[in-house]
Amino acid sequence: MEIVKHELNGFILNFLHAAPGRTASSPTLLLLHGTGGDENSLLDLGRMLAPGLAILSPRGKVLENGMPRFFRRLAEGVFDLPDLKLRTHELADLIAAASVAYKFDPAQVIAVGYSNGANIAASMLLDHPGVLSASLLFHPMVPFVPQTLPDLSKTPVFISAGRHDPIVLASETERLVALLQQSGAEVAAHWYSGGHEVSHAEVRDAKAWLQTLLTPFQATS
Ligand code: MLT
Numbered sequence: 519m520e521i522v523k524h525e526l527n528g529f530i531l532n533f534l535h536a537a538p539g540r541t542a543s544s545p546t547l548l549l550l551h552g553t554g555g556d557e558n559s560l561l562d563l564g565r566m567l568a569p570g571l572a573i574l575s576p577r578g579k580v581l582e583n584g585m586p587r588f589f590r591r592l593a594e595g596v597f598d599l600p601d602l603k604l605r606t607h608e609l610a611d612l613i614a615a616a617s618v619a620y621k622f623d624p625a626q627v628i629a630v631g632y633s634n635g636a637n638i639a640a641s642m643l644l645d646h647p648g649v650l651s652a653s654l655l656f657h658p659m660v661p662f663v664p665q666t667l668p669d670l671s672k673t674p675v676f677i678s679a680g681r682h683d684p685i686v687l688a689s690e691t692e693r694l695v696a697l698l699q700q701s702g703a704e705v706a707a708h709w710y711s712g713g714h715e716v717s718h719a720e721v722r723d724a725k726a727w728l729q730t731l732l733t734p735f736q737a738t739s
Pocket of ligand 1: 552553591594595633634635637659685
């Protein structure tokens with residue numbers, strides 16, 4: 519797959535075109551890295567989860583001691599909520615602009631986020647429902663609690679969490695699962711014995727979950 523390195527709407531990003539044989543409405547994966555990652559960090563994960571899908575992989579614009587992130591935080595797990603709102607909006611705008619620039623279907627964008635990237639994906643679900651058609655959130659937190667719950671009845675969500683994650687407590691994951699379910703989302707919550715890192719077992723389960731969503735979009739050749 520050809521990789522385009524680009525700057526769009528102020529984001530540095532990688533875009534990988536879909537493999538030949540994919541239909542125009544085939545989903546695009548939006549890869550959202552964790553703190554200190556960049557536009558390259560999750561490419562292998564994206565390719566592993568869904569070989570042949572188009573990939574949009576931006577670098578977070580915020581720097582924390584030189585480490586890219588998708589929004590500012592005041593302390594570990596304490597988010598700068600006005601900045602989170604603004605950055606979530608910017609990311610929604612990037613998806614719209616990229617769908618025009620790279621010719622993909624903006625109605626079929628599946629987020630794959632890890633840690634800080636999972637948190638902005640969760641913020642997108644809560645603040646801009648309809649932008650993401652599905653989400654895979656690896657080790658997410660509750661980004662904020664909206665005053666009015668969005669309608670996520672058409673937005674399936676995969677969540678993975680580590681029972682011994684020192685950054686995301688199990689109760690935090692449970693709160694997010696409940697919030698998304700109260701918003702109508704079908705949530706597949708998967709628990710693992712490890713910490714904040716992504717394990718092989720998580721990738722295997724995420725791939726199987728994604729595969730069932732992708733069945734209607736199978737390659738034509
Ligand atoms: C965040 O700030 O989004 C979370 O604490 C996860 C992380 O450490 O990046």
